[in-house]
Amino acid sequence: MMRWTPCALMPDAATDAELSVISLDVPGTFEGVRWALAQTLQHLGEERYSVEERGTVELVLAEVLNNVVEHAYSGRDDGKIALEVRQTEAGLNVRVVDHGRPMPEGGLPIKPLSQPSDDLLSLPEGGFGWFLVGQLAHDHQYRRVDDCNCLTFRVTVG
């Protein structure tokens, strides 16, 4: 089993303007992602975040983390994902770090979605994930440093 070593992209300690919501080592499997989402949602109080806001956070995190499982860690189940969520005045700052394969084109594949046609057979069955991240998250930044992928973004809720 691969050892999980922190890399240069691990976050600094939370500043005064930030409040740490959660910091997790997530198993790089779809079940691991489910667990991480449940943990994170538990830490987002229902008095501060509406049902819709909680749904937005859950959806964005699901897309980003499942993408790591499916592509960066494709074909292996011993990967780990470091998830860090901090609350600020401007929303939730999220950082996701993994040791998997880099993004194929060195950046996030966020593209506009074409208007789906009425022709049943031409409907897309995929490609929705990064589009949703692009719609729901802001200031996304992807960096590859050594053997780490580091993705940061902000979700304007709370």
Next chain:
Amino acid sequence: MQLVSKVIGDVLVVRVNEPRIDAAAAVEFKDAMRAATHDAAGRVVLDLSQVAMIDSSGLGAIVTVMKTLGDDRPLELAALTVNVAAVFRLTRMESVMKIHDCVDDAMDAVRSDA
């Protein structure tokens, strides 16, 4: 994957008795839908009232099921919860899928079309 099917007239109503259709459940959902709709002859209404969360994999799985059923057995959706409805809205899939507020509305639509 818990699916509960019932036939009302010539419509097959399939209720998804699961809180989520996500990446961990998408393959199972497709397999269970294939089995549940095997004998369907006409419309299929997917009751999503129990589903609180769907992600892009779940959405892709629903599109796959819709394509597999084809034009003769149109798949319609009913009773979307708030965060499930948001995914269909954001991806503009709501414009190509028939979505009913509740299962009763879906049945009324069948009757008024007849």
